[in-house]
Amino acid sequence: MSASAVFVLDLKGKVLICRNYKGDVNMAEIDHFYPLLMQHEEEGLLCPALTHGNVHFLWIKHSNLYLVATTNKNSNAALVYAFLYKLVGVFTEYFKELEEESIQDNFVVVYELLDELMDFGFPQTTDSQILQEYITQEGNKLEVAKTKVPTTVTNAVSWRSEGIKYKKNEVFIDVIESINVLVNANGSVMSSDIVGSIKLKTMLSGMPELRLGLNDRVLFSLTGRDKGKSVAMEDVKFHQCVRLSRFENDRTISFIPPDGESELMSYRINTQVKPLIWIESVIEKFSHSRVEIMVKAKGQFKKQSVANNVEIKVPVPSDADSPKFKTSTGHAKYVPEKNVVLWTIKSFPGGKEFLMRAHFGLPSVENDEKEAKPPITVNFEIPYFTVSGIQVRYMKIIEKSGYQALPWVRYITQSGDYQLRTNS
């Protein structure tokens, strides 16, 4: 691992804040980073690892910031990136949004966090829930400055403190699936998969033991029951609270949950799914005069379900002008800064088909530069429905005090990376 120093730079390469962990790389080396980055970008050879002399810069970009780690060792790159993303994650939980302004407004907390997250180039306490117990933004307001190391830093259950109390004990379970689809220009589905995640909002007192039952295919075949629909999950990832050994033995998902919001698990399902919203498009470009766009959207899901907030983005040439639209439903508008037509449909019932026509003028003097051909992208959300058919069969909550707790389950399917290439 071993990062020598961590820097946060703004988009012009100016250091906003930095922390020298190891002292074996000159802090002035960072001055080479930005010119190097620019040089690589110009050559079109951008790479997340840059080298100057014997110093390597591993960097990521987040909103209007660069986060850079320097090292002079052949360290584990993936781990360094993971740490930088962890930084982003922790900062985001503290400041809601991580950007230049939030770093400047909260530099004290940033310094404090940098101090706790890593020591001598090695990650130490990186769980933001624990950090939040002893580094607080209210600390700046003096009166509530907590000064005790929370027991959780050394606790067996490091993600949950003892003595949490709620009047009403409830757990909210969100099952969210996003579909990634890539359709090529002649309408064949090149790739598709489902990425699911189960999120919890826990409002439970004490140290409860939870057990979650899913219609997991491996579990069903283990227990010999094969009635009902089951789901084969791949790449299952759990929050650290889940007892992995039990899952490996008998596929039981048992855990002591962190308090508040957390992502319990994520999974991927690699089956061919029918694209839930199918798009057919005809984009005709008449050089020097006009572009005519016809887009047909079809809901390929159950009639009972409704897709909400459907947004279909259709690319148009950057020099197009005088837009005219006609839609069978919803509302279309031209977004010139992104060079797209944005067609929004508030609610889109399954099995229905809608049409949008757009007409643009083109200047008689043609743009010389070649333009990229962005795909059509679609965003949507379908509540009370999962593509994979995954179900929460039960959620058992056991606590010493024996209180009754209520689990609430909600299913949502949404679009992930949903792209349809055009042949214009």
Next chain:
Amino acid sequence: MPYLGSEETLKELKRALSNSNVQADRLRYRNVVLRVIRLMTQGLDMSSLFMEMVKASASVDIVQKKLVYLYMCTYAGLKPDLALLAINTLRKDCADPNPMVRGLALRNMCNLRMPGITEYIQQPVLAGLRDKASYVRRVAVLGCTKMQNLQPEAEIDGTVVNELYGMLRDPDPVVMVNCLRALEEMLKAEGGVVINKPIAHHLLNRLKELDSWAQSETLAFLLRYRPRDEAELFDILNLLDGHLQSSHSAVAAATLRLFLHLADAHPAVQADALSRARGPLLAACASRSRELCFAGLCHVQCILRSVPGQYAAHYKRFFCSYSEPGYIRLRKMDILVELVNDENVALVLEELRAYCTDVLPELAQAAIFAIGRIGRMYSERCLGILTDLLGLRQEHITSAVVQTFRDLVWLCPQCAASVCQAIIGCEENIQDSEGKQALIWLLGAHGDKIASAPYVLEDYIDSLKTELSSLVKLELLTATVRLFLSRPAEIQDMLGRLLHYCIEEESDMCVRDRALLYYRLLHCGVDETRRIMGGPISDPSLGVITGHPDEPVNNWVAHFNTLELLFTRGIGTALPSKGGSDSMALSIAGCPLVVGETGEDPLHTSTEDGPDFSLSLDPPLSPESFEQHWLRLDVSHTGTMVFPGSDCAPETLQAALQLVQIQALAFSRSDSLPWKAYLYSKSSGTLILAELLHSAPPHLQVTVKQVPRDECALQGFITVLETALQALRKEAT
């Protein structure tokens, strides 16, 4: 810092800090400190406030303490004498009842990084090692290393080292991992922390308690340990097994590395581990963060070097998305090329075809080169796509297609006819020098099949004055001389003009020399020129080598899961399409001259053995029929020879052997051991096959098989081979 009014600000802050009213009001006091730190963060020099800031550290407010410590760590190097004043406060804090304060003070004391501090921090650090709060112990353990770093020449304290080894059994997992990290740094000179059997087993057993960072690092430390016997090895592998499919891709990668390393003598176990780790690695490749995705792709690419088919079923995961940055798309294309098989070739090509028209010329060209690499296996399909692309009449596309054509023709002679058809007229769309070189090479080598070849060359010759690249000029010289041999009537005149220009007016030494060389060569007569210039225009056997053999896993496992992997591109690009065959053509065309000058022509030495002995390569032997013969025949001769040295490049060896009419069909990478090569040659009706095996320096085992038997030819072949290898050895040393 040149900052207007900064003098004033400093003075004002100084006054505020030493104002007793401010000091009494905790909130005001902290706000002043805050301002100092803010200015420091903005890059202003605040070191003149050191005295006042040191005083501010004696506060009950922990946030203020942190800020002051930060200030001290930043400026301690500039004001070592003043920093010593702070030591007392820090040492007092190290005995604070609050573990948080103790840890904080200890950490910052160790971070002061100034000479002479060690004597003050030694005692608190040692006390910290035995602190009851694990938070302090974590800090103290790393403090030991920091102390060591401050005085690198000082001897390492044996008791501290022993204590740290003992603390590997600390109940707190982070303390344990910090011990490993600390020992590793401190014992750098002796090769780092020693992992013996009890430690290794202890670490393995506690692996589950650790967080993902610590797990990855501990797994890397375990690489040091070698199990005593098979039973222990398999016990360890069993323990690790679950982590291979860890949900953290970093942990999975680290486990895989350890697995491969431990099982280096068991290829079957390695293969199994590779296939079991596929899930997490694929997940890494689909990671939302580009950088982790990139790292995942680099690892997949590395694995494909050994197990090409491994990810073939998942090829769709490597299709590029519009929003991905170039570096990811380039890697994905490289991987796609490796995954091609009979079932997916149509879809992969369709997908790559879509990338060929990308707006970024680099990506478009990379996609075209990728299609070219697939073309070595599926030439017909690819030729169709590439020819269609020429119709787009885009400069960068045409250039890349022509370069791809050149390489394809060199490797797959059967493509020559359709390529010659396709390239007619594309000279109008080529502007860059790589593209020009490729086109000119094609015209020179296959000009006899292209009716318009002389006219295209003439255009280039006429515009020679404006040509900037000397590589293009060199290529043009070679091509014109070559074409002259097959179409003298049309070329003679322009060749004369070209040579005249290059000899009389050209300022580049290389070009002039080459022109003079050809001029003198032509003086020797057409037959002599033909003998020397008429090198092969294709080399199908090279295709066997470029379709690289599966590399042993042990070759790359040492770099797996490190930074290095991110900088190396895959094998497919290590033999870049640009100029690869060119340099070969040049070295073959140039070789006879070198031999002539030194007077050591191996061909002549060999003729001394028998008056009617000579080797030839016609007709060429395909790798398949080589293999059939090799398996069928008995060994007719074995012996040892000198090994030309591992630093001898395969290209050199290949070229040298070709010079004496021995063809190398396949050989292993130059640095691998054992190193193998398969050769063949023909002599007056007998076919001679040979295997070179190099397992231990300095000797080379030679096994020769022959059909039909001919003792004279066999002896001749051995002598020629020996001379050639000796000559290579001389050159290498």
